[in-house]
Amino acid sequence: MSTACAVRHTPTVLTLQFGDGSTGEFLxxxxxxxDPQHRDAFSGQRLVDVADLPLDRTLHAVRVDGTDILIEWSDPIANSRLSIEWLHQHRARPASDVHYWSDGAQRDALKDCAWLSHSAYAQDIAQTAIWLRRLVTEGIAFISAVxxxxxxxxxxxxxxxxVIDTNYGRLFDVRAVAVAENLAYTDRGLGLHTDNPYRDPVPGFQALHCLLAASEGGDSLFADGWAVAEYLRTTDPESFATLTTTAVPFHYRSAAAELRAERPLIQLTAHGAVCAVHYNNRSIAPLQLATSELQRFYRAYQRFALLLREPRFQMHLRxxxxxxxxxxxxxxxxxxTAFASMREARHLQGCYLSRDSVFSTVAILNRQQRTV
Ligand SMILES: [Fe+2]
Incomplete structure (x- = not known):
């Protein structure tokens, strides 16, 4: 619980200094x-429309009343009461919940990533909440003994x-087959990639479950694409800008599906933060651009590809x-890495989860923990 220790205001801005030393400015x-009085009591949904808000109404007086801030407006018919705790939670601040890891080669997945046993998942709520938070902040986490x-x-x-259903089904088998409609279903090594950028929306989270492991080869590789993108932004801002602004067409075709989508390889939020990387050289369709634009794109694309090949970014785990x-x-x-399917079988099963549903699970667990 945060309490305000100082309140000041101009006609248009309320400034609160909170008990934890942080400051919030509110227009x-x-x-x-x-204002909570303009919310539906049951659903919490807003009952006013911005078109009806009186923009000339100004802050007349503001004071602390217990755990709330009381606002008297210049128009006295509608004073407001907002909780200090709520204002503290909703103050403007940089979103920095991402834990980037650019040191993949230094990481021991068994020790440095979040692990939870299958039997503890959803049974031990505190451990599950920690595991899920690490999944969304680090981008990867593991369950054992499934x-x-x-x-x-x-x-x-x-x-x-x-779980989302796709043309591959609700789950897909990753193992070498005689006639493979996707290179994933062979024993070839596969370079770093994200899955299905040709799909809209792109699958949010991916899960892979190992049923049979190869004793030689078939190691999994992982890299934090956002960290590599940030590295590119720092070391080659021109390439970074090109990859964030060039719409790249992706295409997938099989007997049962014809999928197309267009998106930049590096996607930014409105604030300029990296929020998605889409990288799959197997499914990039021909770019239909002027040669000068192609020249710029290929330079940047190759630069990013070379970075992704650098072992220092890659975490290995069998x-x-x-x-x-x-x-x-x-x-x-x-x-x-490649494996010898003629000698021994390797079999993983995979599926995709919608991205917002995983964040929803995290938020609900956080909510439950706050009320415990
Ligand atoms: Fe894949």
């Missing part, structure tokens, strides 16, 4: 728009979010039977 129209029967992945990930990895498919690139 008058924002305060009117978020039963190694086919389909077990679906019940293992059900408490994390909503998944053991029963291991299940979950990662943000719009952030963490994954790949694998």
């Amino acid at each position: 008058s129209v924002w305060l009117m728009d978020n 039963p190694t029967h086919e389909g077990a992945i679906l019940s293992a990930v059900a408490p994390m979010g909503h 998944l053991r039977p029963g291991d299940l990895v979950v990662f943000d498919n719009q952030r963490i690139l994954h790949g694998r």
Whole structure:
């Protein structure tokens, strides 16, 4: 609980100094728009429309009343009461919940990533909440000792979010087959990539469950694409700008599906922060651009590709039977080393979870923990 220790205001801006030393500035129209008396008591949904807000209403007097801030407006018919705790939670501040890891080669996945046993997931709520928070801040986390029967992945990930159905089905098998409609279904090594950038929306989180491991090869590779993108921004801002502004067409075609989508390889928020990386050289369709634009794009694309090949960004791990990895498919690139399918089988099963449903699970657990 935060209490305000200092309050000041101008006609249009309320400034609060909170008990933890942080400061919040709140614009008058924002305060009117978020006044709790204009929310539905049951759903919490807003009952006013911005078009009806009186922009000429100014702050007349402000004072602390217990755990609330009381605002008298210049128009005295509608004074407001807002909780200090709520204002503290909703003050403007840089969103920095991302834990970037650009030191993939230094990381020991067994020690440096979040792990939870299958039996503890959703049973030990405190540990599950920690695991999920690390999943969304680090982009990757692991579950151990998931039963190694086919389909077990679906019940293992059900408490994390909503599995999405695609042309590959609700789950897909990653193993070498004679006639592969996707290179993933061979024993070739696969360079770092994100899955399905040709799909709209792009799968949010991906889960892979190891049923059979190769004793040689078939190591999984992971890299934090957002960290590599930030490295590119620092070292080659021109390439970074090109990759954030060039719409790249992706295409996938099989007997049962014809999928197309267009998006930049590095996607930014309105604030300029990296919020998605889409990188899959197997499914980039021909770019239909002027040669000068192509020249700029290929220079930047190759620069990014060379960075992704650098071992220092890559975390290696050979998944053991029963291991299940979950990662943000719009952030963490994954790949694998080659293996000899003629000698021994390697079999993973995978599925995709919608991104917002995983964040929703995290938020609900956080909410439950706050009320405990
Ligand atoms: Fe993949």
